Amino acid sequence: MDSDKNMYKKDVDFTELASQDAEFKNILKPNGQVDFSDPESVQQLTKSLLKRDFGLKLDLPPDRLCPAVPNRLNYLLWIQDLLDTSTPTPSLDDTHDPTRPVIGLDVGTGASAIYPLLGCSHYPTWRFACTDTDPHSFTFARKNITQNNLSNRVRLLQTEPDGPLLPLDDLGLDTIDFTLTNPPFFTSPADLIASASLKSRPPSSVCTGAPSEMVTPGGETAFVARMIAESIPLGQRVRWFTAQLGKLGSVSTVIKELKEKGVKNWAVGELVQGRTKRWVVGWSWVGWRPAVRVARGAVGVAGGDLPFPSEAVAVKVVVEAEKVGRRVDEAVAGLGGKWKWDADGGVGVGFVARNTWSRAARRKGGGMEEEGDEMAFGFRIYVRGVPKEEKKPAETEVVVRWLKGDDSVLFESFCGMIKRKVEAQ
The missing domain is CATH 3.40.50.150 (Vaccinia Virus protein VP39)
Structure with missing residues (x-):
């Protein structure tokens, strides 16, 4: 316990x-x-x-x-x-x-x-x-x-x-x-x-x-x-x-x-x-x-x-944690939901009403949530250093914790989006 x-x-x-x-x-x-x-x-x-x-x-x-x-x-x-x-x-x-x-x-x-x-x-x-x-x-x-x-x-x-x-x-x-x-x-x-x-x-x-x-x-x-x-x-x-x-x-x-x-x-x-x-x-x-x-x-x-795991390592990269944190902050802030990021702690909590990041969602007109929309999908994101192994470069991992929602496919899709945003820069 x-x-x-x-x-x-x-x-x-x-x-x-x-x-x-x-x-x-x-x-x-x-x-x-x-x-x-x-x-x-x-x-x-x-x-x-x-x-x-x-x-x-x-x-x-x-x-x-x-x-x-x-x-x-x-x-x-x-x-x-x-x-x-x-x-x-x-x-x-x-x-x-x-x-x-x-x-x-x-x-x-x-x-x-x-x-x-x-x-x-x-x-x-x-x-x-x-x-x-x-x-x-x-x-x-x-x-x-x-x-x-x-x-x-x-x-x-x-x-x-x-x-x-x-x-x-x-x-x-x-x-x-x-x-x-x-x-x-x-x-x-x-x-x-x-x-x-x-x-x-x-x-x-x-x-x-x-x-x-x-x-x-x-x-x-x-x-x-x-x-x-x-x-x-x-x-x-x-x-x-x-x-x-x-x-x-x-x-x-x-x-x-x-x-x-x-x-x-x-x-x-x-x-x-x-x-x-x-x-x-x-x-x-x-x-x-x-x-x-x-x-x-x-x-x-x-x-x-057992229930679907509510936590996943979205990505590991050989990039400083501070830079990875900025990439995560920019990616999630652009989704339009609710987002609070603590840069010093490397952790943030966010909510969105629906999928606004995939191509399919954009084709359907997904965008900024309107006032009154329910925040149906909630998440917490951790950006933290991985214990360094001998003869290997230092890595930073991004862990996504699923907080709210019933759609495991949406959770996996969100993790995939975070991975792409972090690796693309």
Whole structure:
């Protein structure tokens, strides 16, 4: 997660945690390890991490899922990267703006309400809406939100199993920034048992989840397919719809569904924490495109399931960066759209309403945009020196980052135009 420090990049030091938290010290084994087959020990690890690292208090029933804090934080960090690199108000870089208000919807928040708790603690300007269908989990979720003084930042709604997954109107929300969910993995109790029997080694931690948290008709892919269907009428009311998947094979099924429904902007990520690996998929009906490292960050996912790369090296030339920058500035300024160039930093951001650079566009009368035209294609251009190799002349490269739009052919055409303009002088 490049945009924010992941405090759990290294394994948790249990000895250190025990020295800081007496309740955790009481459950630590003599060899300095946690008994992950014991539900109380697993719960205490989660409670102690939340207390030490986020100042949060958690109460959980013994018969509901106990969330692993590092894995949940990883999902939120990926969403942060997704939002930061696809903002409707792009700057000259993709840095995180800690003052930007953000609203997220947690579908199936569970007894812990872990995502709103973590999100509100980690991001002071984030707010959440949460749903759950299970009355028992809902009661504990409300308690956890209340006892952490987050009632003014978290809105709860108990929903029905056959009701909408994304009830924005019932929550009184017009627009939000993202949705997140950990859908049940399994299609039936038999599927759950069969999956466990196929594992080559025992699970790393005991599972206390109720059937409503583990099983849903059709499994996680059917659950996400419902979300995709509901996302269509919501459209641009939600910047990013996201879901975490527990099975690698589910990724291709979900991407196929997205393509069939006409989605042109999606992202696939991979969350790895110790032995646990999960995959995250996001899709948007808005044309703001995330960075490659966010949208194509899943190892082992088929290339056809990944979105078109949003970044390309347009050209490399043996010319000083300052001269290349002037050529880029002149070329883009002549297109007639919106263009801001920082000569000192060697970076610029621009928007055009349509293709105004190709011969075909000129024959059709393409030219300066008229007042009121939508800036349908957005881009960021970097001009920077390439690390010099021995016995080779110094080079400058021009990298084009696709910021906005649905037409990959237009993006490639723009990169080709930049290449020609830089090389022609």
